[in-house]
Every structure is written in structure tokens, then in C-alpha cells.
Amino acid sequence: MTVLRSHPEWTLGNVLGYLDQGGARASALRGLTLRELLSEPDAGCLSIPDDDGPVIDVARLERAKRVRADAFDQLVEEVLVEAGRAVGAGYLRARVGGPRWKLQGALRRLVAANVVVRTGSTSATLYQHVGRR
Structure with missing residues (x-):
């Protein structure tokens, strides 16, 4: 939705062209209904990130606010698996x-469990999923 809202000048032809490009953003937009597009900006369940990663699942963000320890670790691991590459803490x-x-x-717990590998230091630190617990 963010992509569409940030380009109010686009025609339906522009939108179709964007969808034809493929990728995570295009697949998210393919499932977008007109109701979601016309609703309030914060009412959607997906957010398009600026880091070229997959679409942000707002429902998972809400779940993460309420969980602790192991359940939060599982959400972090889930995101790392979806990334399929080394990513930074901001991602x-x-x-x-x-x-x-x-x-x-x-x-720290995921690295200690040998599920995640950490490389680099300070702001250049990257994390990558390497296996299941």
C-alpha cells in the first residue's frame, strides 16, 4: 500500500507494469484489495520496507510486542529464515x-544455540540463519 500511496499520479497501467516486474513487493500488491487501498493508512497488515527486504508483516510486529524470551526468539529466527541472507539489526x-x-x-541466545551466525562488529554486524534448533 505504501508504494501505491506514494505514487498517486500512477495510472492502472503503471500499477500493472510494476506488478509485472515481480519480486516481494509486487507479490504483496497482487493480494491487495481496493478496500485495503482505500482504508486508513495504518489499517493494512503489510508494510513495504525501504531496505529491499520482504514485506513487513505488521501482525508479527504486534505479536512480538506481547511475547518474551523463547517466543520472541522464534519470531527473530522466522525473520532470519525468510531473509535467506545475512542481515543487520536494523532489518x-x-x-x-x-x-x-x-x-x-x-x-545472543540464537548465536549461542548455533542457529545464527554473527559476522562483523558494531554497525557492520550481520546475522544469518544457519540451522534449526
Whole structure:
């Protein structure tokens, strides 16, 4: 929805052309209903990120606010699996939310469990999923 709302000058032809390009954003837009498009901006359940990653699941963000420890770790692991590549903490925070310390704790536990590999340091730190628990 964010993509469409940020281009109010687009015609339906432009939208069809965008959908033909494929990718995660196009597949999310294919499932968009007119009701969702015309509803309030915050009423949707998907958000298009600026980091070229997959669409952000707002429902997962809401779930992540209410869970702790193992359940939060599972959400972080889920996002890492979906990423399919090494990603930074900002990418993860956009998809699971929460305070920095909560995400850091989850990543520390996942690294200790040999489920996630950490490379780099400080702002260049990347995390990648390597296996199931």
C-alpha cells in the first residue's frame, strides 16, 4: 500500500507494469484489495520496507510486542529464515520491533544455540540463519 500511496499520479497501467516486474513487493500488491487501498493508512497488515527486504508483516510486529524470551526468539529466527541472507539489526528491528536490548538478547541466545551466525562488529554486524534448533 505504501508504494501505491506514494505514487498517486500512477495510472492502472503503471500499477500493472510494476506488478509485472515481480519480486516481494509486487507479490504483496497482487493480494491487495481496493478496500485495503482505500482504508486508513495504518489499517493494512503489510508494510513495504525501504531496505529491499520482504514485506513487513505488521501482525508479527504486534505479536512480538506481547511475547518474551523463547517466543520472541522464534519470531527473530522466522525473520532470519525468510531473509535467506545475512542481515543487520536494523532489518530485524523493522520486522520484529521491540527495544534494542530485547533483540540483542534474542540474537545472543540464537548465536549461542548455533542457529545464527554473527559476522562483523558494531554497525557492520550481520546475522544469518544457519540451522534449526
